[in-house]
Amino acid sequence: MVRNRRSEGSDSSAARKPEGSDSSAARQPEGSGVRGTYAVGDERRLCILDAAVEHFAQRGFHASSLARIAADVGITQGGLLHHFPSKEDLLVQVLQRMDASDRERFFSREFESAAQMFTALVRLAEYNSARLGRTRMFNVLAAEAGDPGHPAHAYFVERYADVVGTLSGVLRRGVDSGELRADTDVVAVAQELAAVMDGLQIQWVLDPKGFDMAGRFRAYVERVRREIGAEGS
Template identity: 75%
Template structure:
C-alpha cells in the first residue's frame, strides 16, 4: 500500500522528471534551430535537407519533426527567433532622439558582425524570398514594413522636437538606412576579413545625421 506521504513524494518525482524531459526537449529544439541557421546559410532553403540537419544534431528526421512540423515551419521559427532576439536587444524601447536610434542600429551592426553564420543566412534567405511563393516571403515583407514604421515614427518625433530639420522625409530615410545596412552586410559576408562593415555603417550614419540635424551633429561618441 502506498501511503499519502509516498504518494506526495512520487508526485514530486514525477513532476521533476517531467521538468527534466521538458528541459531536454527545449535544449534539443535550440540545437535544431542553431543547426538550421548554418544549413540555410550554406545551401539556402530549397537545397537544405531536414535529414542532414537532424544528422548534425544527432537525431533522426522523425525526431526533428517531433519539434517542427515541416521544413517551412523550421524556417519560420528560425527567422522569428532571431527577430525576437534582435527586437528585445536593440528595439525594446522608443528612442528619444534620432542620434539614439542610429546609435542602436550601429550596435546591431556590431552584433551582426560577430555572427557570420546568422548574417549569411539572412542574406541568402532575403534573396530567395523575392519569390512570392517562398515560405519566407511574408516574413521579409512584414519585417521591412515594421522596420520602416518603427524608424519613421522615431525620426518623426525628432522632427517635431526640432532635432531634425523640417521637411525631412523620414520614411525615405528609414528605407534608405535599411538598404544601406543590407548592402553592407552582403559585402561583409563576401569578404569578412577585408571589409569593415561596422566602420562603413558608422561613417554613413554620422554623415547622414550631420546632413539632417538642425545643429549639424552626428553620432554620439561611444563610451
C-alpha cells in the same frame, strides 16, 4: 524550470515503507519528470534551430535537407519533425527567433531621440559583424524570398515594412521635437538606412576579414545625422 523539492522525510507514509521497496525508492517531486522532459525538449529545439541556421546559410532554403539538419543534431528526421512539423515551419521559427533576439537586445525600449536610434543601429551592425553564419543566412534567404512563392516571402515583406515603420516613426518624432530638419523625408531616410545596412552586410559576408562593415555603417550614419540634423542640434 525546476520545482522546489519537498523536505526529506516529510512524507510520513514513505517513512513507514521498508528500505529498498520499489514504492520508497527516491521519491521525486510531483511533475519533476515532466519538467525535466520539457527542459530536454527546449534544449533540443535550440540545437535544431542553430543547425538550421548553418544549413540555410550554406545552401539556402530549397537545397537544405531536414535529414541532414537532423543528423547534425544527432536525431532522426522524425525526431526533428516532432519539434517542427515542416521545413517551412522550421524556417519561420529560425527567422522569428532571430528577430526576437535582436529586438530584445537593441529595440526593447522606445527611443527618446533619433540620435539614440542611430546609436542602436550602429551597435546592431557591430553585433552582426560577430555573427557570420546568421548574417550569411539572412542574405541568402532575403534574396530567395524575392520569389512570391518562397515560404519566407511574407516574412520579409512584413519585416521591412515594420523596420521602415519603426525607424520613420522615431525620425518623425525627431522632426517634431526640432532635433531634425523640418523638411526631412522620414520614410525615405528609414528605407535608405535599412538598405545600406543590408547592402553592407552582403559585401562583408563576401569578404569578412577585409571589409569593415560596422565601420562603414557608422560613417554612413554620421553623414545622415549631419545632413538631416537641425541647425545647432
